[in-house]
Amino acid sequence: MLDSNETIVAIASPTTPAMRGIVRMSGQSVVPILEAVGIKSSQAKRAQVIQSRIDLGTPLGKLDIAVSLWPTSQSYTGQPSAELHTIGSAPVLQSIVNVLTTAGARAARPGEFTMRAFLAGRLDLPQAEAVLGVIEAEQRGSLEHALNQLAGNLSRPLEQMRSEMLDLLADVEAGLDFVDEDIEFISDEALVERLSVIHAAVDKTRQSMESRGGNRSRAIVAFRGNPNAGKSHLINALVGREVAIVADVAGTTRDVVSVETTLDGHAVQWVDTAGIESRAQHDPLFEITAASQAHALRASQNADVRIWCVDACHDDLAAQRRYFETHDGSSKRSSIDIWVATKSDLIDSTQRQPDWMYTSVITGDGVDRLRDRVSQFVASHDKEEVGSIMGTAARCSGSLAHAATCIETAIRFVQQGDGHEFVASELRVAVECLGEVTGAVYTDDILDRVFGRFCIGK
Structure with missing residues (x-):
């Protein structure tokens, strides 16, 4: 070095x-x-x-x-x-x-x-890798993932797991020092319980990183708009089967309805939400409506794609769009909005306005075009997800898998009544594996692999 x-x-x-x-x-x-x-x-x-x-x-x-x-x-x-x-x-x-x-x-x-x-000590290794992700980001999604990692969203839970493991290891080793005396620093039942929680957290983190690195992230597509604007009809047409209840009565959808499918090989969660509306407090449906609006708003703000549906016969599409743009407040920086005028079979083609996609589930007009637009975004979404986290996933997945195996072995040793010296040995290795992920434990080879990908001056 x-x-x-x-x-x-x-x-x-x-x-x-x-x-x-x-x-x-x-x-x-x-x-x-x-x-x-x-x-x-x-x-x-x-x-x-x-x-x-x-x-x-x-x-x-x-x-x-x-x-x-x-x-x-x-x-x-x-x-x-x-x-x-x-x-x-x-x-x-x-x-x-x-x-x-x-x-x-x-x-x-x-x-x-x-x-x-x-x-x-200004950064840990995942944050250092996130610096590279910020530098290389070309789209909003990749920048968002890199900034989240730079903020410590990966490091903090891993460091907390490692800290808890060190506490348990200290208890186990203290018990070994006083094995001939009637002193118990931690019971076997408590040890198994706490290790099981840590094992589940480590394994979940590993699976999450591997799925993102393996290009299997899920894009969320939420349908928003006024009641009876054709959202449920449209989601059924895009998915190719009836997943949302369709009726002529406005306000049929009250709860969030979602279904997962694949779109051109990419995982997509389609979410149908309640139409945007409000009621007076004395209205018998006030509480139900308020709850449904809160669920719909949460789904919208977490979505990667928001498809805003307005009846093509509406008098002022521009005004409706301005209203929607101020209604949902904050959203993911990587999300996009697609503005869709539904029921296009009810208007003349000369009435169509720019910046709107026109669809009709009756004639099929525009449905394939909308599906292709969503597919294009989902493909780029998956690419961005991989690009920002692939380096960290490739470096860390093996260490996390080894840590999970060691914790599982330690739990088995405790349950079988084997000596706590064997348990302590497995916990030491697990702690070291988690340290390799965060950078608490590192070698020159690891640093060369991480920082060798940077450009000069960073």
Whole structure:
């Protein structure tokens, strides 16, 4: 492993022309190197922004530059760090790197800044891999998954499992130390119960990661709109069988109705919701309506695709759309809205408006086109899901499977009345496996695999 105290430097922004470009530097000699090139800090131990100039030699000469400096360990990498901001010109940025390397810095390797953040405890391994996911994200879905992982949504439950395992291991080993005395730190029944809960959580996490890495994520498609707008008719037509109750009476659907199918090889959950409506508090159906609206709203906000259905005969489709856009509030960043004018057989083709898909379950008009639109999104949804988590899943699934097996073996040892020294041995291995996932336990090979995929400057 390279010396993490060496001062490294790299271009940290895209090399395409831009208004601003960034050169990043990290290491114990950041401040002396800056001073060597004429950039003086005004505060010894405080983060600061320095307006200065740097001499890039012939033919570029002196260049105005803004330097964000963190002179202590309170930085992303846990070391003195600096970012030099100037115009986004590749030759200029490379010239700055050359000047700083001449003054004592070393060119950074791929992922070396993020690796130093990991070594400093700023990130764990899943979060470090999520940094790469954020960098590589090309669509909203992949960015959302990477940001969730970066926020610790994977790491926190795993670290909690590991912490609980360490507590149990401490109890078991304490019991071994006092085996000749009448002291019980944890009963076999309690040990089995707590290990069973942890085993279920580890196995669920492993299966979830493997299913996502294996391109088997499920997209949720929710149907929204006014009562009697044809939502149930349409979902039946798209699925190809009757899964939702259809009637001419408005408000037939009160509860959320869902069915899972495959669409061109991709898993889809189709969700029919109650039509959007409100009632006065004195209305006998007020409580039922309020509950159905709450369920429908929750389903809508969790959906990947929202199909908004409005009767094509409606007087003002644009106004109806504006109303719907303000009705459901927040939604997943990766979701899309498809605006569908149903019962298109009841209007003339000249009445059709842009930005709306027209469908009729009577004539079949537009149903295949809508199905294809959903299929296209679901295919990209699965691709994004895989792209953002595949690296973590590939690295972690084996460790999680081994941890689950060790916990299962430990439970069997307890139930069979075998010595607790065997139980402790299995728990130690399980703790180490969970540590490999979060990065509490790591080797140089693991770090090379994780950070070798990064680009230089990150």
